[in-house]
Amino acid sequence: MRSHSTQWSLTILCFVLGLLLMAQFRTQWMTSRTLLTTSSAEQLAIISSLVENNARLREEMEALEKQLSEYQQATGRAVLGPLVEELNKVKIINGLVEVSGPGVEVSIDGPIGVLDVQDLINELRNVGAEALTINGERLTLYSVVASTEDGAITVNATQLSRPYILQAIGQPEIMETALLRRGGLIATLERNYEGLAVSLIRREKMVLPVYKGAIEFVYASPVE
């Protein structure tokens, strides 16, 4: 049964193909015949119009090709690249993107005050910190270190609990040397607060989260 139906299908297919071939042959034969039956004068007229037309088409093609190569050179990618790079850099500065890199981690457990924390942040910025967090809160230009009435330290309006852990991305050795030098900030804190537990660890890689607050301008407008 199966081979029988296959045979039928093949027969039909061959028939259809035959018809198509015939049709093709007829058209070709007819156009040839038409060309052969036209007068030489007519042939010449056709040839000259074809030559003219093809020349126009070639001209059009060349113009389009020129346009195409212009577009290929100016798709805007050349400008977009550096612009995106600059944007990303400013976003790192603004704390509005997650960043990673080497640096130091300073852990302090003790009753230090707001001004001490501000001094620590100032010192880390002074030695080239490119991104900073305290207890996971990313510090931006607009971050405020303050304290509640009962003395707890707040950053970005979030209350911190001890120990205070500052993470700073930058050159680890430079930051370590600056913070641990004799008479430096950590030494001063240890002198001012008896029993203060301070540790500084160099880190090969830390990931600092994005600042979660919003920065909006109500009073300031850019000078054009």
Next chain:
Amino acid sequence: MPGNEHESGALAIRRLEAEQEELKESIGQIREQLNKYQRELAANTEMLKEISAELKRQKMMAGLLAVTGPGVQVTLDDSNIQSVPATADPSTYLIHEYDLRDVVNLLWMAGSEAIAVNDERIVATTSIYCVGSTIMVNDTRLSSPYLIQAVGNPVAQEDVLSNPAYLNEIKRKAALHDVQFKVDRVKMLTLPAYKGGFPIHYAQLGD
């Protein structure tokens, strides 16, 4: 009619017609590609516009644009007293870098949107420190008097600065030792843009 010539005429026609077909085909393809590029360019132009607008916003936040607006001007200066009593601590007659730091931090707390000290714009990487008796901001030497200008809500700014919970040391130095501490409301301040660089060598985008 010479048959050979006639046939070669027919051949030429067919050859020309075939060429015409090819040309039309190529033109069609090029037009299609051009359309594709034009669409891409339009999309990029749109993106360019968006990125430029976003960059401007980010630069404004970073302190890279000069800004104007209302706010306060805080003037701090060392004491005018010619001779400090021998028993007194001379440092209590002076303005120190931590005094500036304190005022700047309180101005941020009061919601300021831009701050400059003696025309040095405060930015995310700014540190206020001293070398000997010279105060440095953005690694630039400042000389007294110190003028801190902050764009923001002047009422909120004055409230914080006059709050007895803050700036106790400066206020005491002003009351006892004639150290200058003055807050003036200004209708329209203009703060310059930060002119330094933001060297980023270690921080990378993402994890």
